[in-house]
Amino acid sequence: MPSERESKVPQSVLRAWRLTGKVTFLGNGLINDTYRVDDNFVLQRINSKVFDNPQAVVRNYQKIAPVLEGLIPRIIPTQKDEPFALDQTNEVWRLTEFCPGKSFNVLPGKWCFTAGLAFGEMLARLQNQMISLEPVIQHFHRFEHYTSKLENVYFKQPSLPELDKLREMRSGLGKFHSPEQVIHGDCKVDNLIFDPKSDRLCKVVDLDTVMWGQPAWDFGDLLRSIVTTGSKDRVRSSELEQRMQDGCSGFFQYYTLPSESSIDQFAEAPVYMSLMLATRFLTDHLSGSQYFKTDFPEQNLVRAREQLNVAEWFQEHIVGLRELASVD
Numbered sequence: 001m002p003s004e005r006e007s008k009v010p011q012s013v014l015r016a017w018r019l020t021g022k023v024t025f026l027g028n029g030l031i032n033d034t035y036r037v038d039d040n041f042v043l044q045r046i047n048s049k050v051f052d053n054p055q056a057v058v059r060n061y062q063k064i065a066p067v068l069e070g071l072i073p074r075i076i077p078t079q080k081d082e083p084f085a086l087d088q089t090n091e092v093w094r095l096t097e098f099c100p101g102k103s104f105n106v107l108p109g110k111w112c113f114t115a116g117l118a119f120g121e122m123l124a125r126l127q128n129q130m131i132s133l134e135p136v137i138q139h140f141h142r143f144e145h146y147t148s149k150l151e152n153v154y155f156k157q158p159s160l161p162e163l164d165k166l167r168e169m170r171s172g173l174g175k176f177h178s179p180e181q182v183i184h185g186d187c188k189v190d191n192l193i194f195d196p197k198s199d200r201l202c203k204v205v206d207l208d209t210v211m212w213g214q215p216a217w218d219f220g221d222l223l224r225s226i227v228t229t230g231s232k233d234r235v236r237s238s239e240l241e242q243r244m245q246d247g248c249s250g251f252f253q254y255y256t257l258p259s260e261s262s263i264d265q266f267a268e269a270p271v272y273m274s275l276m277l278a279t280r281f282l283t284d285h286l287s288g289s290q291y292f293k294t295d296f297p298e299q300n301l302v303r304a305r306e307q308l309n310v311a312e313w314f315q316e317h318i319v320g321l322r323e324l325a326s327v328d
Contacts, residue, residue: 008033009023009035009043010087010088012085012087012088013043013085013087013093016078016079016080016082016085016093017041017043017076017078017079017085017095018079019037019041019043019095021037021038021040021041022037022038023035023036023037023043024036024037026042031047031050031208031292031293032044032045032046032047032050032208033045033047036098037095037098038098039098039100040097040098041076041095041096041097041098042073042095042096042097042098042099043093043094043095044093044094044095044096045087045091045092045093046058046091046092046093046094046208048091048092050137050291051136051137051208052136052137052138053134053136054084054091054092055084055092056134056135056136057092057136057208058075058083058084058092058094059083059134060133060134060136060207060210060211061075061083061094061207061208061210062075062083063131063132063133064126064129064131064133064182064207064210067125067126067129067131068122068125068126068204071118071121071122071125071203071204072203072204072205072207073096073097073098073099073203073205074096074097075094075095075096076095076096076097078095099193099202099203099205100202101193101194101195101196101202101203102193102194102196103190103191103192103193103194103205104189104190104194105189105190106228106229107189107192107225107226107243109239109242109243109246110199111194111199112226112242112243112246112247112250113246113247113249113250114192114194114199114200114201114250115189115192115201115222115226115247115250116222116226116246116247116248116249116250116251116252116253117201117250117251117253117254118192118201118204118250119184119187119192119204119218119219119222119251120250120251120252120253120254120255121254121255122184122204123181123183123184123215123218123219123254123255124254124255124256126181126182126183127181127215127255127256128181129181129182131182133182133210133211133212135211136208136209136211137209137211140185140209140211140213141185141213141214141217141273141276143170143173143272143275143276143279146276146279146280146283147170147279149283150163150166150279150282150283150286153283153286153287154286160282162278162282162301162304162305162308163282165308166275166278166279166282166308169271169275169308169311169312169315170275170279172315173268173271173272173275174264174265174268176214176216176217176265176269176272177265178214178215178216178258178259178261178262178265179258180212180213180214180215181212181213181215182210182211182212183210183211183212183213183214183215183217183218184204184207184209184210184218185207185208185209185210185211185213185217185218186206186207186208186209186221187217187218187219187221187222187225188221188222188224188225189222189225189226190225191204191205191206192204192205193205214265214269215255215258216262216265216266216268216269216272217269217272217273219251219255219266219269219270220266220268220269220270220271220272220273220274221269221273222247222251223244223247223248223269223270223314223321224270224273224274224277224307224310224314226243226244226246226247227240227243227244227270227310227313227314228306228307228310237313240313241317241320244317244320244321244324245324248321248324248325249324252324252325257325260326262325263322263325263326264322266321266325267318267321267322267325268318270310270311270314270321271311271314271315271318274307274308274310274311274314275307275308275311277303277307278303278304278305278307278308278311279304280292281300281301281303281304281307282300282301282304284300285298285300285301285304
């Protein structure tokens with residue numbers, strides 16, 4: 001008997017691709033609902049509460065797919081040769097090839113270099129591509145936008161020490177002014193599929209947020225996710241430093257900085273991305289956790305605190321990051 005989650009896949013959607021295999025809920029994504037169909041396909045409903053135009057998400061994917069061939073999963077058209085299917089409520093569903101392998105919320109240290117390679121190669125391939133993309137989330141990664149939203153909900157809440165820390169830390173951030181390019185937009189390590197039998201990457205996934213933006217944002221998000229261990233035990237700084245170094249080494253093996261003046265921006269990017277994510281988690285917590293999925297009431301507050309700690313750690317290592325980013 002199918003579980004409640006699995007039974008939520010409409011039969012009309014399965015018929016669009018003539019899918020008859022076993023449907024199993026897949027992954028730990030905080031936004032979309034994702035299912036595996038046998039061992040061949042991944043079926044996903046794009047969350048229309050997050051993406052105002054889910055069809056644009058699919059069209060953007062189609063535009064970048066030729067440039068990233070072999071690095072990202074192939075999209076599978078419906079029986080009518082459409083890139084997506086609509087259910088009775090006009091929700092958008094898409095089907096991609098299933099990539100056998102494993103993803104990690106906390107990446108084992110031996111794969112930090114490979115993670116850097118993967119996102120470095122992706123950004124390098126996209127670096128000089130003039131691809132016209134449709135916006136899917138307004139103001140995404142724009143710190144001022146998220147700060148404004150937090151301030152709006154904060155006035156309705158009791159005082160929080162996390163907000164004071166956010167204000168203090170973000171005041172020292174510089175501006176990002178490198179030439180924009182097409183970026184992934186969500187370069188965290190759990191968006192990589194690895195071959196568990198080797199150190200090789202299978203695919204880069206979850207490209208819903210692909211957009212024009214600062215390449216340093218992707219780099220910062222990569223390093224942020226590499227050192228976010230989620231461990232209740234204090235991880236030695238030397239271990240985190242090694243993870244950071246391995247991620248940088250892999251990334252810059254493929255990716256070349258736009259200019260020497262970009263070094264400071266790339267060095268500050270992990271602080272920027274950690275603080276921005278902390279801001280979003282805290283805002284969602286104060287708003288009743290309407291955006292990110294949670295397993296318990298305080299989870300978004302816990303997530304915000306963790307990202308503040310990560311941001312503090314990166315602030316202490318900006319000098320080292322400048323050196324890693326400036327190595328030819």
